[in-house]
Amino acid sequence: MEAVVAFISSATVTQVIIGTVVILLSYYMWKRPANFPPGPIGLPVAGIIPFIGKYPEQTFLKFSKQYGPVIGVRLGMNDFVVLNDYESITEALMKNKELVSGRPTHPLFEVVGEGYGIAVVDFSTFFKNQKKFGLVTLKGFGVGKKGMEERIFEEIFYINQAIHENIGKPHNLHKLLVNAMSNNVSSLVCGKRFDYTDKKFERMNYHLGRGYNDPETNKFNIFIRFAPYLRHIPPFSTSLDKLRNDVVKIHEILNEIIDEHRATLDCNSPRDFIDAFLIEMKKENNPDFSEKQLIHYCVDLFIAGIDTTTNTLRWAIIILLHYPKCQKKLRDEIVATIGTETKTTMSDRAKMPYTCAFMEELFRFRTVVPLGIVHKTNGNVKIGGYDVPKDTQVICNIWAVHNDPKLWKDPEKFDPQRFLDNEGNFVQSTKHLIAFSLGHRRCPGEVLARMEVFLILVSLLQRFEFVQGPSGLPDINAGANGGTFNPDPFSVVVRDI
Template sequence: MFELDLTNLINVYFLLCLSGLLLLYWYQRPRNFPPGPRGIPIFGMLPFMGKYGERKLAKWSKTYGPVMSLRMGRNDVVFLNDFNSIHEALVKQHAKFSGRTDAITPFMKDIMKNVGYIVLDDGEFFKSQKKLGQRVLSGLGVGGRKLESRVTEEASYLNEAIRSMDGKAFDASIFIKKAVANNICNIIFGERFDYDNKQIEEILSRLTAFTADTTTALASRICVLAPFLRDIPPIIFVYSRYKERLSMVFEFIKKKVDEHKETFNEDYLRDFIDAFLKESIKDNNNWFTNDQLIFYIRELFFAGTETVSSTLTWALLCLLHYPEVHQKLRREILNVIGYDGTASMTHKPMMPYTRAFLQEVMRYRTLAPLSIFHKTNEDAELNGYFIPKNTMVGPNIWAVHNDADFWDEPEKFKPERFIDDKGEFVQPSHIIPFSLGPRACLGKQLAKMEIFIFLVSMVQKFEFLPNPDDYELPNVEHGTSGVAFVPHPFRLVAKIC
């Protein structure tokens, strides 16, 4: 009896020691690592992040400081929660902080097989792809007249589609996505598609499910922060469904690439595909492969469409919520270009309130609240803390855009905050919707052009009103929060003016 009790006692003692060692391992962190909460074993702080994790992080940073760490699943993640720390890491120390973690999202890493653009780790391979993208966008006139004329032309198609609704309520985001997608199609494929093209409609539906569908968005965020959960139900089912939905998108892109190969002429480059094919001829590093081209196109298509269309949809929702802003915006646009003029980038300096409105939309409804996760390429020091090589780093853009130490009443929508005493537009340093540094959005100049021209053209031609048959508008405070923060669906009425 005594021997049995002693054996049980030894087993209990062993289990207690083992539990103690596991807890010690769980709570330990590298020397002089940024402080922060550890959460519970296995899951860390993931269960405490809530629907809008960026807001929780900003709150916790008041206790732990702008550079803080969280245990997320089995990983320690460093979050940067103010402008200075983000600028220091991504701009001043970009060589140390420009890596891309394997956990950028297991969805993308597995589907895209380490090719494309966004998922590429820092190095010569990534730089070769970035250089090509910049050259193509520059050659096609991003920021210049050639591409601007395409955007202006597409704005007229967009307005015609809106006009065809003849005062009936509709979801404006559908037309906006098609218009923005056509700009991307012009760059990539050298062609645009009619708004009633069912194939493009289906492709847009499948691509944007990653952000618009609440379940997929939540699963993607969980997988970014705790990659090991990807293979656990129900997340694995969400992942499999999304992977299956993308198959049609890849088939469409592959068909377009094959068509280009049949008519390719290296002395006459029509679009991005031709520019890529020309690079593949002299490629000695196996960097310009067919797979790389297909997945690169997929990322350009998704990122280029989602960024602009969601920003414009937020803008329309804000106009519905703040009719006095709508009227002031419209008065300025009509004073500058009239009822029949054509919006162009030359008008932008003459529209301080329009510029202020757009800046406030991008601040107030930050589209990518946690940007895209980076990784340290080597050991680094930030704000006096030691951050080891291969540490995941998350820039909290939302925290920058809602920093009460910098912004007056950041929770309120106030375009006037960007207008000085002389009525001139003031460009703030703390608005960074496209992130900072070498890994900032590749197409940000194109995006800014599209957002300005499309918005000005729509507000010039229409007065947007809430749908009288809907009980209420979606709360502008809420949206689908996953890879991007996008508004919930809503319908509006476009009154022809």
């Protein structure tokens, strides 16, 4: 009898312990700060990661219809705040920009940036000084000016030449566009363009593309982004190792280029961004300008200048295939304005309202950075009436703004007319178009990206017609969604006009 009582007592103690653990885990799982935005918590440890799907921006928008535009979601073991409408995003990034412009400490950011560069460093005096230096320096080397137009036109010559080699044949233009965008950045950063067959150039573009924009790598890294503990578990750890290796290779190549610059540096006549940075490094009491900062800054400039613009142009080509009437209307306006031989300039935009409207709708319709780069609160802040504590990660769902039916009629349709008035005049970008983000973290490459898209698009349509290849129309809605939204690989037939 005593043995039975002892067994029951032991079982009761075990049940109490298990029950206590369950209660504590449940408490931790459901516990949130007071007045935190409502939203789904999901599963222990994983949160809602198993349910976000291939397109997290669309999943977040669905949740917002249940909980409201400002939602709190648990991704992995951390609570994020996701902003799903224009009002909440502007409240965070404009009204409270000093408090919502940080970057979180994250294993991915550590691998990519190591605490240096511009894209993933935290908001601080260091960030402000580096951003100011970059904007002033790049503007000094022609960004937004006639000098940059000439550099882009030099690259357009090589684009046209490469296209002519495959005229009338099915061809994937992805690598060609990557090379061209990389050379546009290189002309600013390194003071030169590279031949497309240059081995160093090929290696750098390969590692930039695989490490940062490869769909296979990104499909794992996007989960590490939300649940850092996954970096220790294959295949996520393998993907992160690939990224780490690519970063090392890119740094090796940039070190060679920087050494060449250092050996030929003339402090009285800087040739490019690297020269300007090396000159800053020589100044006394200037610790923010270091060798490591230079390398990471260069990487950030290449990443920002290649991937988003390349994929914007790829989406543009897909749209031209799906909407041949738009392609004809664009070409008719371009030819009527500048003919088929004259080089266009940025000043021609005023005479090409439909072309400008097409570009704006392109930026809206295919938002290439749907969720932006994650922000972090630098202090307690109120957004949408909710209290968001310091050090909370904040995601801005730009895609949701660009697909909000309250702002855009039939947002799922591509329609440049929404940027034209009744007389056919171009309506300057509506405030609701935020493809380049807002506030302190607004993309510093916006001016260059807009120049490239306009000049390249106009120049291509002056000379070529784009038609679908034998494999049919590429999917206009599907793509690989990592940090950026990339079209699936596709081929196109290009004809002379």
